Amino acid sequence: MNVELTGLVRRFGRTQAVAGVSLRVGPGVFGLLGPNGAGKTSLLRMMATVLPPSSGRMELLGRDPREHPQRREIRRRLGYLPQNLGYYPGFTVTEFVEYFALLKDMPPGQVPRAVAAAVERVGLAGKRKSRLKTLSGGMLRRVGIAQAIVNDPELLLLDEPTAGLDPEQRVAFRTMLRDIGERATVVVSTHLVEDIGAACTEVALMNQGGIVFHGTPAQLTARGEGSGAAGDAPLERGYSAVLAEARA
Amino acid sequence: MPEVNGPPDVDLSRVWTGVTAQVWARTPGPAERLAGRLLRSPGLARALVVTPSLLLGWVISTCAVLAAGILATAGTGTPWVALLEPAVAAAGIAYAYGPAIDPAWELSQSMAVSDRMVLLARALAVFGLNAALGLIASAASGAAVAVTFGWLVPMTAVCALALAAATLARSANVGVAAGMAGWAITVLAGRTLSGTVTAVVTTPALVLPYLAFAVCCGALVLYATRTPRGAI
Numbered sequence: 293m294n295v296e297l298t299g300l301v302r303r304f305g306r307t308q309a310v311a312g313v314s315l316r317v318g319p320g321v322f323g324l325l326g327p328n329g330a331g332k333t334s335l336l337r338m339m340a341t342v343l344p345p346s347s348g349r350m351e352l353l354g355r356d357p358r359e360h361p362q363r364r365e366i367r368r369r370l371g372y373l374p375q376n377l378g379y380y381p382g383f384t385v386t387e388f389v390e391y392f393a394l395l396k397d398m399p400p401g402q403v404p405r406a407v408a409a410a411v412e413r414v415g416l417a418g419k420r421k422s423r424l425k426t427l428s429g430g431m432l433r434r435v436g437i438a439q440a441i442v443n444d445p446e447l448l449l450l451d452e453p454t455a456g457l458d459p460e461q462r463v464a465f466r467t468m469l470r471d472i473g474e475r476a477t478v479v480v481s482t483h484l485v486e487d488i489g490a491a492c493t494e495v496a497l498m499n500q501g502g503i504v505f506h507g508t509p510a511q512l513t514a515r516g517e518g519s520g521a522a523g524d525a526p527l528e529r530g531y532s533a534v535l536a537e538a539r540a
Numbered sequence: 541m542p543e544v545n546g547p548p549d550v551d552l553s554r555v556w557t558g559v560t561a562q563v564w565a566r567t568p569g570p571a572e573r574l575a576g577r578l579l580r581s582p583g584l585a586r587a588l589v590v591t592p593s594l595l596l597g598w599v600i601s602t603c604a605v606l607a608a609g610i611l612a613t614a615g616t617g618t619p620w621v622a623l624l625e626p627a628v629a630a631a632g633i634a635y636a637y638g639p640a641i642d643p644a645w646e647l648s649q650s651m652a653v654s655d656r657m658v659l660l661a662r663a664l665a666v667f668g669l670n671a672a673l674g675l676i677a678s679a680a681s682g683a684a685v686a687v688t689f690g691w692l693v694p695m696t697a698v699c700a701l702a703l704a705a706a707t708l709a710r711s712a713n714v715g716v717a718a719g720m721a722g723w724a725i726t727v728l729a730g731r732t733l734s735g736t737v738t739a740v741v742t743t744p745a746l747v748l749p750y751l752a753f754a755v756c757c758g759a760l761v762l763y764a765t766r767t768p769r770g771a772i
Contacts, residue, residue: 342649360654367652378643380590386564391590392644394583395651403582404561412560420564439647 293318293351294447294477295339300348302334309334311501312348321473323488323509324481325531326498332481333375335498336451339479340372353446368397371445375452375481377436381425385416385435388424392439410442413468415461429456437465441472448478454487466491488512489527497534504538575665583653584661591662592641593632594669602628602670606677613681621677622687622741623727626695629670630702630719634712636662641712656765659707667699690741697750698723700757707764 295317302310310331324332337343338350341357353369355362379388386407393403411420414434424432433456440448454462469491472478480487488495489509497505497512505512509527516529521536523529568576569589576585592598605628609621637659639645649655671692678688701722706715730740740746 337646340650342646364652364654367650370650372647372650374646376646378645378647380643387566390566391586392647392651394586395648395653397581397583397652400582404565405557408561408564409557411564412557417560 294353295479296349296351297339298349300335300338300350301346302331302338302343303346308501310338310345313498313501313503315496315503315506317477317479317494319473319475319477320493321469321478321480321491323492323495324479324498325483325485325488325495327483327535330498331501332498333451336449336479336481337374339447340370340374340449341366342372342374364397366447368443369446370396371440371443371448373436373440373450373453377432379424379432379435381423383424384421385411385424385427385438386420388435389438389442393442396443398443406442406444410438413441414438415464430458430461433457434461441468446476448472448476449481450478451481452483453480454482454484462487485523485525485528485531489525497531499535499538505534579661581653581657583651584657587648587653587658588661588665591636591665593635593666594662598632598635599669602632602673606673610677610681613683619678619681619683619687619738619741621674621681622683622691623737625670625674625677625691626698627720627723629667629674629695630698630723631716632666632670633663633699634702634706634715634719636666636703638706638712638715639710656762659761659765663699663703667696670699671695687738687741690738693747693750694723694726694741697754697757698726700754700761704757704760704764707761 293316295315297313297315300310300313301308313331313335324335326332334343338345339352341352341363350357352366355366357363357366380391383391389407389410390403393406394400398406411417414437416431416434416438419427419431424435427435433453437450437453440450454465457465466487469478469480473491473493480492482488492509495505495507495509495512496503505515512530512534513526514530516523516526516531516533519529519533521529521532523532568585572585572589575588576582579585579588588594605624606621609624612618612620635641642648648658674691674695675688678691698719702715702719705718706712709715726740727737730743731737733739734743
């Protein structure tokens with residue numbers, strides 16, 4: 293298992309953002325669904341070793357992130373796309389991706405090839421010399437994805453990766469996710485149910501800090517059958533049914 | 541990448557990426573190359589050359605303030621360079637690192653190169669540059685030797701205060717305010733107690749208290765930047 297969480301809790305003052313989450317995730321594409329404020333981003337930030345948990349245990353890639361040398365090893369093998377990707381407006385696309393490749397401690401000799409491959413993979417080769425301040429929101433999201441995959445991560449954490457992408461880019465992105473998921477663990481946090489249906493092998497639904505469903509997209513779809521829950525697609529109806537049940 | 545077909549034993553995709561990498565490769569500037577050699581980390585060197593208070597605009601501003609200090613010293617006889625430099629350096633230190641001035645802060649926090657190392661490298665680089673510029677300006681202003689070197693230790697203390705305040709408050713502006721206010725209070729208190737404005741940079745008895753204060757602030761920075769272990 294690449295991700296093992298046991299009773300993970302994160303509090304912000306009196307608010308409990310993540311309430312005792314236990315999860316085991318192996319290679320594949322894992323979707324994290326839930327309404328706004330469900331705790332998806334806090335959970336992802338803890339897995340990205342950016343936010344320490346208030347309590348609970350976490351093991352990533354077989355290592356304990358509380359220990360400095362092990363945390364460093366995890367971070368070398370980690371790809372992370374935060375919800376709000378801050379960027380240096382004066383950097384070009386390749387400079388930005390290269391900067392984070394170097395901060396991930398990649399061997400300098402491997403960096404140019406890795407940067408070229410990542411930028412091409414997200415379809416930004418033609419914009420490689422463009423300053424980030426000149427790019428659209430969707431292109432910036434792709435730059436963020438490029439920096440996340442530049443080190444060929446064993447654990448890829450993506451927070452709302454398809455926000456701002458047009459339909460064609462989203463299709464290409466899901467194909468890329470499935471490809472990466474064949475050898476690595478990809479955790480995708482989203483509130484777009486169609487992303488889950490198209491790319492994920494496993495899905496968890498969060499509500500009020502806890503996990504209220506964990507299974508396959510097909511199992512989530514089945515929960516909506518005959519429930520009369522709202523939704524335009526079978527998976528959406530499953531999502532609504534589970535949420536309604538959790539809130540009841 | 542364009543779809544091309546080649547001999548079956550040649551991975552054209554790999555060749556293409558290799559060629560692209562060579563064409564796109566960026567040559568680091570001399571400062572980055574030097575930093576990379578000194579720090580033995582290309583990542584840390586790159587993080588250093590994007591430090592806001594080491595960028596050209598900031599360095600030019602620092603030089604302009606110190607040039608004004610040289611002129612004011614020559615015109616009034618008061619060692620303005622010595623009195624200005626600690627505050628200027630404190631502002632530079634406060635603007636070296638932090639969530640408010642680093643747009644990609646969240647991402648940087650998840651990187652293998654430790655953020656504490658980035659903070660340390662940036663703070664030392666800003667301090668070193670300011671010390672060098674200050675010494676040049678102080679010598680150019682024709683100040684006495686005691687004044688020329690006397691402000692280095694107070695500068696260390698004021699920089700440490702600015703860094704600690706910026707780190708604890710997670711705000712560069714708070715760091716600047718703390719550094720400048722702390723230094724202004726010290727100068728005014730020195731003048732009130734001794735009758736001379738240069739007392740804070742020429743009194744040998746103050747060296748140890750300045751250093752002790754700097755150490756305490758440094759300890760606060762280390763504490764604030766530790767990674768909480770979390771509960772088991």
